[in-house]
Amino acid sequence: MLVFHVDANSAYLSWTAAALLEDGYDVDLRTIPSAIAGDPNNRHGIILTKSIPAKKYGIMTGESLMEARKKCPGLIVHPPDYDLYLDCSEAMYSILYEYTPQIQRYSVDENFCDMSRCPEAVRDPVGVANEIKERIKHELGFTVNIGIGNNKLCAKMAGELKKPDMIHTLWPEEIEDKLWPLPVRELFMVGRATEKKLKKFGINTIGDLAKAQPEFLKGFLHSHGILVHQYANGIDNTEVTVNDEVMQKGLGNGLTYAYDLQTAEEIAKELLALCERVGARLRRKKCAAGLVTVHLRSSDLRGYSHQLKLPGHIGTTDEIFETAKALASEMWRGEPIRAMSVSVSEFCREDEVQLSMFDKTGREKNERLDHTVDNIRKIFGERSIFRGTFANLDISPIQGGVNDGNYLMMGGFKT
Amino acid sequence: MKIVAKPIKTLAVFQYDDGTPMPYKFKIKGGGSDPEEETTVTVGNILRCDRTRIAGKESIVYHCQSFIGDMEKRYELKYIIPECRWVLYKM
Numbered sequence: 001m002l003v004f005h006v007d008a009n010s011a012y013l014s015w016t017a018a019a020l021l022e023d024g025y026d027v028d029l030r031t032i033p034s035a036i037a038g039d040p041n042n043r044h045g046i047i048l049t050k051s052i053p054a055k056k057y058g059i060m061t062g063e064s065l066m067e068a069r070k071k072c073p074g075l076i077v078h079p080p081d082y083d084l085y086l087d088c089s090e091a092m093y094s095i096l097y098e099y100t101p102q103i104q105r106y107s108v109d110e111n112f113c114d115m116s117r118c119p120e121a122v123r124d125p126v127g128v129a130n131e132i133k134e135r136i137k138h139e140l141g142f143t144v145n146i147g148i149g150n151n152k153l154c155a156k157m158a159g160e161l162k163k164p165d166m167i168h169t170l171w172p173e174e175i176e177d178k179l180w181p182l183p184v185r186e187l188f189m190v191g192r193a194t195e196k197k198l199k200k201f202g203i204n205t206i207g208d209l210a211k212a213q214p215e216f217l218k219g220f221l222h223s224h225g226i227l228v229h230q231y232a233n234g235i236d237n238t239e240v241t242v243n244d245e246v247m248q249k250g251l252g253n254g255l256t257y258a259y260d261l262q263t264a265e266e267i268a269k270e271l272l273a274l275c276e277r278v279g280a281r282l283r284r285k286k287c288a289a290g291l292v293t294v295h296l297r298s299s300d301l302r303g304y305s306h307q308l309k310l311p312g313h314i315g316t317t318d319e320i321f322e323t324a325k326a327l328a329s330e331m332w333r334g335e336p337i338r339a340m341s342v343s344v345s346e347f348c349r350e351d352e353v354q355l356s357m358f359d360k361t362g363r364e365k366n367e368r369l370d371h372t373v374d375n376i377r378k379i380f381g382e383r384s385i386f387r388g389t390f391a392n393l394d395i396s397p398i399q400g401g402v403n404d405g406n407y408l409m410m411g412g413f414k415t
Numbered sequence: 416m417k418i419v420a421k422p423i424k425t426l427a428v429f430q431y432d433d434g435t436p437m438p439y440k441f442k443i444k445g446g447g448s449d450p451e452e453e454t455t456v457t458v459g460n461i462l463r464c465d466r467t468r469i470a471g472k473e474s475i476v477y478h479c480q481s482f483i484g485d486m487e488k489r490y491e492l493k494y495i496i497p498e499c500r501w502v503l504y505k506m
Contacts (some may be wrong), residue, residue, distance in 0.1 A: 018470040024420030087497075089473030141469040 002122055003240060004113040004129060005147040006096060006156035008088070009164035011109030012036040012049040014090040016078050018141035025412070033057060034076040037065045048080055084111075091140050099132065104152075104240045112152050114240035129167045137165070153236030156188055175234045180207030190228055197221065206232045251285070252293070253277045254341025255399050258275040260299045264329060269389065271328055272321050274342045274397040276387075279317030280374055282344060288313035288353045289344035294322060294327040297339040306331045309346070313353045316366045320344065416491065416505040423492070424453075425501040437461060438477055438492050443503060455483050458492070473497060476504060 008014065013036050017029035033054040037047050045065035057072035069075055089108045096103055099121065102114035117122035121128040126161040127145040136144050147159025157179055158170035170178055185195045187206050197220055203209050209217075210232035217225030230236065253274045261267050271294075282289060292314075293307035306327045314320060322344045376385050386397035424442040429435065438461070442453045459481040467474050473496040480489050493504035 015470060019472070021418065022420065022469050022472070024418045084470065089471070091468050091471035137466050140471065 001240075002115045002118075002125060003123075003148055003149055003152050003155040004115055004125075004132070005149075005159040006092070006111045006113060006132065007145050007147070007159050008092065008109040009048050009143045009145060010051060010084060011088075012080055012144075013051055013084055014142040016081060018088075018392070019081070019084050020078075021141070026028040029076065029078065032076060033059075033072050033074060034078070035059065035065075035068060036080050037068070037077050039079055088142070092136060092144070095132065095135055095139065099128065102240050102242060104242060112155065126169065133165070133167060149234075151234070152238055152240060153188060154234050157186075157234075170234070172234060175210075176207070179232075179234065180205060180210060182206050184209050184232075187228060187231055189224075189231060194221065194224065194228065203272065212412045249347070250343055250345030251278065251281050252341055252343025253281070253399070254295065254339065254343075256297075256339040257337075264332070267328055267332065267340070268325055268339060269393070269395050270399065271324050271342065271397060272317075272341060272387070272389070273397055274340065275317050275321040275324055276398045278344060279315070279320050279370060280299060280344050280377070282315060282320075282347075283350070283370060283374055285347070286350045287347040288315040288350050289320070290314075290346035290348065291344065292323040292327065293343045293345070294331075294343045294356075295323050295343075296328065296332065296337055298333075299336040299338045301338065303339075304331060312356050312359070313346075313348050315350055315353070316363070316370050318366055318370075319360075319363075333342065398411050416489070419503055419506050420493075421503045423503050425492075425494075427494075427501075435464070436494055437464070438463050438479070438494075438501070441492070441501065441503070454483075456483055458486075461483065 010030070013034065014030055017034075021028060030051050031053065033048040033051060033056075035054055037048050038045055045060055047059060047063055047065065047068050049061060050059045050068075054068075054072060054075060057075075059068045059071055059075070063079065085108055089105075089278040092109075093103065093105065093111065096111055096113050100113050100115055100118050102117070106112055115125070115128070118349045125148050129148055133144055133146055136142065143165035145159045145163050145165070146167045147155040147157065147161070148167065149155035149158050150172060154170040154172075154175070161168040161170075161178065168178075182205060184190055184198050184203055184206055185192075187209070190198070190209075198204075198209065201212075201220075203212060206378055209228060212229065214226055217229050219225070221228065238354040255270075255274065257270070261270060281334070289310075290313045291307060291309050293305055295303060295305035297303040308323055308327055310323065314323070320342070328340075373385055382398055390397040420496045421443060425438050426440040427436040428439050430437060435499055438458045440455060440457050442455050444451060444453055446487065458477075458479050462480060464477045466476055467476055475494045475496070477492045477494075478489070480487060482488075488506075490503065491505040493502050494500070495502070
């Protein structure tokens with residue numbers, strides 16, 4: 001197999017920078033300390049991505065805008081523009097599609113391309129990668145890193161080696177020189193917790209991990225130990241799966257509120273607004289769910305969740321809301337709530353739902369109603385019709401979601 | 416030439432074969448001393464037009480040449496397809 005991993009460098013920032021330059025903005029955000037962050041007035045002031053000059057000030061992704069401004073007072077901040085990012089991602093995909101149809105869209109800015117059936121690429125992988133990289137730079141105005149390997153893991157690790165605007169290979173014979181000296185944390189699937197455990201046993205580099213006995217790793221990391229041991233040796237047998245073939249296992253919707261929710265009534269209303277979108281997404285996938293989970297986070301940022309396995313499958317907003325409400329009231333301890341999420345999983349196809357003797361009456365009517373409402377919203381906009389309970393309230397009738405949920409980052413893709 | 420990206424009011428003709436819009440005349444604000452005053456420019460010569468996709472936005476860039484006042488000048492106009500919008504792109 002020949003796999004390319006194509007990753008946009010500081011995607012959000014360089015996409016915003018490219019768009020601003022086209023609009024006559026006089027500086028390139030990529031060359032000054034700058035960041036993309038949510039609106040600070042709306043409590044979403046978190047650094048989503050930063051430029052390389054901003055990195056030198058110690059600004060990290062995920063920290064608050066206030067902290068970042070303390071480190072670098074002159075930081076230029078721009079809000080995210082998800083429509084633009086979707087366009088950029090699509091444009092990048094369309095260039096890659098000219099070379100191979102076997103593309104796995106791993107996230108909004110990352111793609112795995114199976115180039116095995118592209119004779120040109122097999123003959124000269126670096127040459128073709130270079131052509132793709134330069135085409136993206138000139139035609140789309142941003143830079144990418146391309147990692148080349150015999151499998152997805154090697155391609156991804158190669159892509160991470162040195163940024164930006166570079167091409168790296170990681171062939172089996174290069175693993176020892178290029179991969180093994182890196183700290184173990186750099187390896188795909190080794191997170192903070194795994195790193196801590198490995199370090200306790202003196203495993204500091206990827207090479208240490210590769211040379212460790214798999215049985216020994218299994219002792220304290222279980223099956224994950226075997227996986228990371230294989231990865232450290234550059235072994236990965238997974239195929240490049242085209243996204244249409246990916247089976248989504250669950251979906252959800254959550255929101256951190258700008259104020260604390262104090263009463264059961266308030267919680268129920270906000271929960272309904274979240275369920276509206278969960279229901280719509282579920283129906284768009286033509287699925288019904290067998291498990292509902294509600295997660296609450298109180299104002300002191302402690303979170304807890306409850307889930308319920310249903311005897312059958314549900315698909316209407318009303319049913320999801322009823323279940324979510326019951327779960328929330330069961331676990332809520334009366335403290336102010338800062339964030340909530342509702343998710344559903346254990347899908348089956350909408351047209352394969354087993355009817356039951358104990359179904360509530362009016363279920364079919366509700367299903368028809370939901371489908372009609374979904375269609376009205378699709379044609380006339382999602383605020384065109386909403387429940388009477390939200391009339392004359394400050395609460396938005398449909399909440400959460402980025403870009404109507406039709407966004408790669410959220411597990412969806414443009415259809 | 417420098418990117419200016421100033422919005423313009425444009426009159427365009429569409430090609431016979433593929434329907435590509437070609438700028439014919441445009442109006443731009445702030446040419447003289449009054450910032451609200453509009454200057455009209457007739458597009459004299461379109462030297463080349465290219466389709467671009469910078470930052471994922473499909474656009475057509477026209478390399479033009481016209482008499483503005485009594486000077487012949489080179490400039491670029493851009494039609495941003497998804498937004499159906501014309502700008503004086505570079506001057």
